[in-house]
Amino acid sequence: MGQNILVTGGAGYIGSHACKALARAGFTPIAFDNLSTGWAGAVKYGPLFQGDLTDRASVAAALAEYQPLAVMHFAALSLVGESMRDPETYWRVNVNGALNLISATVAAGIRNFIFSSTCATYGDQDGVVLTEATRQAPINAYGGSKRAIEDMLRDFGASHGLNHVIFRYFNVAGADPEGELGEQHQPETHLIPLMLEAVQGKRPALTVFGDDYPTPDGTCLRDYVHVSDLVDAHVLGLNWLLDGRPSRDFNLGSGKGFSVREVIEASRFVTNRDVPVIQGARRPGDAAALVSGSERALEELGWQPKRSELRQMIGDAWAWAQKPGYQA
Known part of the structure; x- marks a missing residue:
């Protein structure tokens, strides 16, 4: 299937920008999204597969239809306050959804995975510039769920050879400089x-x-990072894996x-x-x-x-x- 890349959350803010960056780099982004917070109008650079990560069958169907070279995983619930009020939903949707995706990816024979994580996995460590060596101690269910998925990737890497790049970032801002894409949430929280x-x-x-x-x-x-800069790093991370480099964690910020x-x-x-x-x-x-x-x-x-x-x-x-x- 050539240069297909499955992009979960591809109709969302960061995912849609990633799809544009992938298309510009010569890949075909397949946006996998349930449109609960994404927008069909943001899917401009490849097909939309409407599915839900909590439905393992829909994930497997997308992987079978498009046979991607790699998976780029952005889809998640991501509101800190909401995660504190309703941790059950965050653990069920984020962690179970990621488990479905990762296990289906391995079952489909795909071994390259890029994960959108967060500096919230580090918790509250004031006066410290966070590096990849900083101890991870999340203080909310959102950060906790992302940390759990990172651990999951390491386990699947050890057992199934799933090569992965983890990107941790915090406040993503800005919009596509060419005006084709932007940030739009309902409700807006950023x-x-x-x-x-x-x-x-x-x-x-x-x-x-x-x-x-x-x-x-x-x-x-x-720390704020421009969305276009952020997704450029994801394309570099993809090429890192396609070049046969080892699994790696990277922080992204200014x-x-x-x-x-x-x-x-x-x-x-x-x-x-x-x-x-x-x-x-x-x-x-x-x-x-x-x-x-x-x-x-x-x-x-x-x-x-x-x-x-x-x-x-x-x-x-x-x-x-x-x-x-x-x-x-």
């Missing part, structure tokens, strides 16, 4: 699009959750931490508009600071994050926010 909706008057204000964290201005610090207030100030500069703000309480499960060291990806993959400056990411997101977006 800081930058929420902030831009407040700027546009689509919501009354942006709620800042907590102002008493042990950070310079009391708000959470996060190496800089920005507070919520700093993001708001950058938005004022980019949009030339004020951001209406409401101060809220802390959310359970939120770490004070998460900053990702990415030296391994830079040195071993040759990754070059070209657009991961805060104003650039907000500028691309702002351009997308002024478009009609995907239609339900």
Whole structure:
């Protein structure tokens, strides 16, 4: 079947950008998605196979039909607060879904797997730049479920020779610079699009959750990486496996931490508009600071994050926010 790559969550924010990057690199992305949070209109660069990871039969059917060279796994529930309120769903959907996918992948004779993980697996380790050697100690069910899938991949690697690349990242931001794709969730929960909706008057204000964290201005610090840079790393990770390189973990980030207030100030500069703000309480499960060291990806993959400056990411997101977006 040539250069097919199965992309779970391929109709979602990051997955759709990955499909574009794969197509540009000469692969055919097969978007596997149940469209619960994704958009059919975001599937532009290859076919859509509508299926659900919790249904092993649909996973096996997609693998049999397209016989991909590799699987790129983005599909997951990913809201920290929700995972704290409803851990059962996160463990059932994320972990059981991944087990179905990984076991079906092995059964189909596919041995290359790229996994979208998260710096949330490291938990709350303030004042530390997170590297691949940092101890993983997740503090919420979302991070815990992702850590469990990482362990699963290592086990299947040892028993079945499943070669894998694990990417850990935290706040993905921005939009396709060419304007074909962007970030659109229902409901929206990510800081930058929420902030831009407040700027546009689509919501009354942006709620800042907590102002008493042990950070310079009391708000959470996060490392932001541009979605286009992020998916470029995934293509490099795919080629790493196709070249016969060993399983490897990589952190992806800019190496800089920005507070919520700093993001708001950058938005004022980019949009030339004020951001209406409401101060809220802390959310359970939120770490004070998460900053990702990415030296391994830079040195071993040759990754070059070209657009991961805060104003650039907000500028691309702002351009997308002024478009009609995907239609339900």
